[in-house]
Amino acid sequence: MSFFSGKVGDFWCLLEGGAGKTTTYGAPPLRKPEKSCIYGLNRRKKSNKSPDKAGIFKAVDFERKEEIMSGYKWTQSLSREIFETKYMLHGEKSPEEVFKGIAREIAGAEKKEKRDEIEALFYDQLISGKLIPAGRILANARPDSPMKNYNNCFTIDVEDTMNGIYDSLKEDALISKMGGGVGFDISKLRPKGSELSRGGRASGVISFLRIFDQSAKTIMTGGQRRSAHIALLDISHPDIEEFITVKQGDRNKELTQFNISVKISDRFIEAVEKDEDWDLVFDGKVHKTLKARYLYDLVAKNSFIHNEPGIFNQDRIEKYNNGYWAFKMDRVNPCGELVMPSYSLCCLSAVNLCKFVKNPFTEEAEFDFDDFARSVSTGIRFLDNVLTQTDYPLDKIRDFSIQWRRIGLGFTALGDTFAMMRMPYGSPESMKLGEAIAKSLRDNSYRSSAGLAMEKGAFPACDIPKLLKANFIKELPEELRSMIKAHGLRNIQLNTVAPTGTTSLSVGQNCSSGIEPIFALQYDRNIRTGVDDETKTETVYDYAWMQYLDYKNGSGKDNEESPEEGQKTEKPSWFVTTMDIAPRDAIDMQAIFQKYIDHSISKTLNLPPGTSFDEYKDLYMYAYKKGLKGFTTFNPDGSMKGILE
Secondary structure, eight states: OOOEEEEEETEEEEEHHHHOOOOOOGGGOOOOOSSSSSEEEEOOOSSSOOOOOOSEEEEETTTTTEEEEEOOOOOHHHHHHHHHHHHTTOOSHHHHHHHHHHHHHHHSSTTTTTTHHHHHHHHHHHHTTTTTOOOHHHHHTTTTOOOOOOEEEEEEOOOOSHHHHHHHHHHHHHHHHHHHHEEOOOTTSSSSSSSSSTTTTTHHHHHHHHHHHHHHHHHTTTTTTEEEEEEOOOOOOSTTHHHTTSSSSOOTTTTTEEEEEEEOHHHHHHHTTOOEEEEETTTTTEEEEEHHHHHHHHHHHHHHEEEOOOOOOHHHHHHHOOTTTTTTEEEEEESSEEEEEEEEOEEEEEEGGGGGGSSSTTTEEEEEEHHHHHHHHHHHHHHHHHHHOOOOOSOOOOHOOOOHHOOEEEEEEEHHHHHHHOOOTTSSHHHHHHHHHHHHHHHHHHHHHHHHHHHHHHTTOHHHHHHHTSSHHHTSSSHHHHHHHHOOOSSSOOOOOOHHHHHHHHHHOOOTTTTBBBBOOOEEEEEOOOOOOOOEEEEEEEEHHHHHHHHOOOSSSSOSSSSHTTSOOOOOTTOOBGGHHHHHHHOOOOOOOTTTTTSOBBBBOOOTHHHHHHHHHHHHHHHHHOOSEEEEEETTTTTOOOOOO
């Protein structure tokens, strides 16, 4: 089956068969593939015995604009409970109402004559579970919503003056109040002991971080949750040792609202490999000289024991900065998937990969790339509209976001997708499929953004000759580079992989999160109740595992085997969970996707119990050599207990 462009109403959408002069929503037509765009294990006749129970059954008649609904089925109560408590506004009674409201609000960015049809398109993707918006969109995006922030997180600047620091603190508070997380780089702040212009000595970066931390503890983001923060510090800053070790003590007392990460460089890694000295410098003055290997070991040791700090390779990030001529991408959001300049935002959604697996769990299992391309194209348009419809916490963020129109479309359920395709996560066949998915995501995203530029105009700051010289753009297929040369892009950068934890658990019905493998077939999860910091424990089951139990009982039948009884079911070899995967295989998978993702990837590497520190240091270097932009780990033998939230 292939999808080609065909006209419906006054815009173009992907349909089976047919042909057209333009592609989906203003983009050039998808070329007819030389081979089928369905990726499968073999080419034998398709089987009809496997169910495709998405839990959602929906069709849309675009001409009549009618929804034909046969019900929204929840596969487990926790998914429904989270959806109802986190994402349903007062008065909403069903997921259908939620998704209709979101579709209407986000389609409001369209010209009046297209609005109804684009709304129907968005609703189709949302109700089918193929497109999963980020949490603030799910919670807030309605025409009559009292909270109009549709973005999860933001970045700010922190200048090295008293006014600058406290201006940033105010900005941080205003963002938190609107429901956003905050990321910033504190490398501009002078180190501890530096002379001040009016006498006295500077108290250092940690002292000011504590002020931000206390403010974050006080403010409930959007009146609903604590604020998420991340602080970065350059490996050359004179306060770097204190920064690295700040969480060695009681984690319940020190910077509890912050993740921390260290910005490294290629030159630093070279100094580590050559066992060279490393200068700690501020404002051109060398404050201290240490061995580079000492600093590397200090970062690795604290990450090994305390799971922080993470690391970000600033040179790798800058190499693939599409806006290289105008700014540096020296900030990151709290989960690490978006590397951005200051006063940027996270405009996020994910495509649910397991929705594109046909004939799951059979030898005829296939991944439908044409259907995937349709969802990617819709997702790009959806997020671009979010930028138009959302409110902004700061004028500086609004102005910068509209000038550059940065978005982050990613995916979720990779682990479940591999299981449904009968491919063990980390196997050669999974790596091959993963690369095909990553390339399709990139190419269809850039094709759609170029199409939107043709339809609506490029992002205002677009300089096409300079854009074409960006390293990431140079690696695109010539077809896409020609489109960009002719029309520019609607968005400066387009793709990421977010953790999608809560949205995957609720809307995704506990599909595997983001790029991660299946966490476990069944596990107890600690859930925040919304009352202070109280949590409750509930047992949840992986989405693909529940689908597999359905499959075993025959297509179209109710599941006769409960999840509890499913514990007795033999696990097929292709149901790979987090602790089954060798760390280097997990890094290899992330590296494959990073080649095609213009932002970063949020991924936590879970270490096998008993991993030695020397083995861990080798993994750090291996991740760097494989080209990762960031690296974060969790050590079950460390001092921090894992809480699934």
